[in-house]
Amino acid sequence: MNAATNTDAPSPGSILAVAAAGPLLVLVAFTLPLTTLMSTAGALGVGPGIQAWIMSGMSVGAAAGLLSSGAIGDDYGRRRVFVGGALLLAIASILGALAPTALVLVIARVLGGLGGAAILACGLGLIGHTFPSGAPRARATGVWAAALGAGVAIGPLLSAGLDHLGGWRLPYVFTALAATALAGTARRVLPESRAPVPRRIDLAGTLLLGGGIAALLSALVEGRMGWDRPLVVALLVLGLVLLAGFVAVERRIEGPMLDIALFRCPDFLGATTAAFAAGAGVLSLVSSLPMLLERALGTSTLLSALMLLAWSATSVVTAFGVRWLPTGVTPRTQLIAGLLGSAAGQLGLIGLSLDGTLTRLLPALLIAGAAYGVLNAALGRQAVASVPAGRTAMGSGANNTARYLGSAAGLALVTVLVTHAGPGSGPAGLLAGWNVAVLVTAGFSLLGALVVFFAHERSAPETVPARENTPPGSA
Incomplete structure (x- = not known):
């Protein structure tokens, strides 16, 4: 049954505000190394191998914990797991701020990823439980998706500023304080909810x-x-x-954690494929852009973060604006359009040269950002709409697991292509490798769009599961 422990039922707006604050903070924590990696590596004396782990440690923890934390949240309380995730992120951030060695910092990043996984899965699960399907849920998941983009937009600039003020440890202190505040607020504001028939932990x-x-x-x-x-x-x-x-x-x-038969559902298959394609495609490519600009073109950390901002800030605007799309534009159509638009923006990033200007990248980044915002909003909506009633957090966990798996695979592939695919060495070789990486990651976006398109034709519509539309706090 669904339980509400608060005496006064919170408003849907306050639930949405707290649930959306979660992914914003998680993405701030995720992107922290983008602008502090060089100062962190210098202070701890680490080479490229450990730097890769500092960059990717949180992704490893998040991908490993997303589906499990979502399933546990559905069965034992979404608010409980959300609050626990925020507290774990706070503890991990404190450990990162005090880390005496790079190994401790990597462990802190992995633990922070596990905490972030609980926040992402159960925050979107709470939204799916609170807001009925249709326009209310579309608006709410659009806000949640906009918060993801806002975290990517704010994180690199915030961490760069704090690093400049007090060193690379200060951003971790900020994350610890913010996560503690999020846990306290969520405990007071969010209603408890769980599946009508809880299952044993798998x-x-x-x-x-x-x-x-x-x-x-x-x-x-x-x-x-x-x-x-x-x-x-x-x-x-x-x-x-x-x-x-x-x-x-x-x-x-x-009572499995993930019913494998869900992959016969066109909505679930399409959303999961699109999430993987988004991670392996536009997300991995654009996330690698700041490092390429710094190493190949000598761009400053701040300017590289501002270039990333052109993409992430645009995604915030379009994710929020999806609510005004005509009702005839289905989530499936949005997924296809978002992936195709992302591919177009990615292809616009090809052809970087040593004597070129950064302004030529802006149109492509704006196109990719606009498309990614639409894609993010549709993914958030389909993640909770494509699973059985009471499984909204599991649906969110599965969808975000696919995204982080795609992102990890894409980042590894981009790194290899940038450093080894181009002829020669030095900046010219990096730029030549980047051009190959653009083509490959754009291919992931295009392939994802094709799979989403044909999934509708090849899947039986009767496998679409029921939706959860129970209002918060109801029995």
Whole structure:
């Protein structure tokens, strides 16, 4: 049953405000190393290998914990897991601020990713529970998606400013304080909700999925320093074996964490594919742009962050504006349009040269940002609309897991292509490799659009599950 522990029922607006503040803070924490990595590496004396882990540690933790935390939130309380995630993010940020070594900092980033996973999955799950399907849910998920973009827009600039004021540790202090405030506010404002028929924790599925994804993403991080090393091969094999075990377990047990039959649902298949394509496509490419500008063109950290802002700020505006689209523009259409628009923007980033100007990138970044905002809003809506009643947090966790898996794979691929695909070495070689990376990641976006388009034709419509439209606090 659904329970509300607050005496006075909170308004939907206050629930939305807190649930959307979660992804904003999580993305601020995710993007923190984009503008502090060089100062962090200098202070701790670390090389490229550990730098890759500092950049990717939070993604590893988030991807490993998203689906599990969403499923646990559905069964044992979405608010409870949301608050716990915020507290874990606060603790991890304190550990990061006090980290005496790079290893401790990496552990802090992984733990922060686990906390962020709970916030992302259960925040969107609470929105799906609170707002009925149709226009109210479309508006609410648009706000949630805009908060994602706002975190990417604010994070690099905020961390750069705090780094300048007090060193690389200060942004972690800020994140710890903000996460603590979020936990307290969520405890007071959010109503508790859970599935009408809670299930037992799928312990085997949780361990197999978390371990498999962690091993697979660790292989992708380590692979940036060489794919033929025994450690990379071992991690890849381990990850694939554990994930295969997860699929086998989920097919056989009663009340699985993830019903594999959901992939026969066109909405679920389309949303999951689009999330992976978004991560492997536009997200991984644009996230790599600041580092390319700094290393190949000598652009300052602040200017690189401002270039990223052109993309992320535009995505905020369009994600928020999706609410005004005609009702005939379905979420599936938005997914396809968002992926195609992202591909167009990505292709506009090809052809960088040593004597070119940064302003030529702006039109492409604005196009990609506008398309990504539409895509984000549709993904948020479909993540909770494409799963059975009472499984909204699990739907959010599955969708965001696909996005982070795609992003991790895309970032590893972009890194390899930028550093090895171009002829020669130095800035000219990096730019030549970047052009190859643009084509490959644009291909992911286009392929994702094709899969979403054909999923509707190849899937049986009767497999679409029921929706959850129960108002907050109801029995």
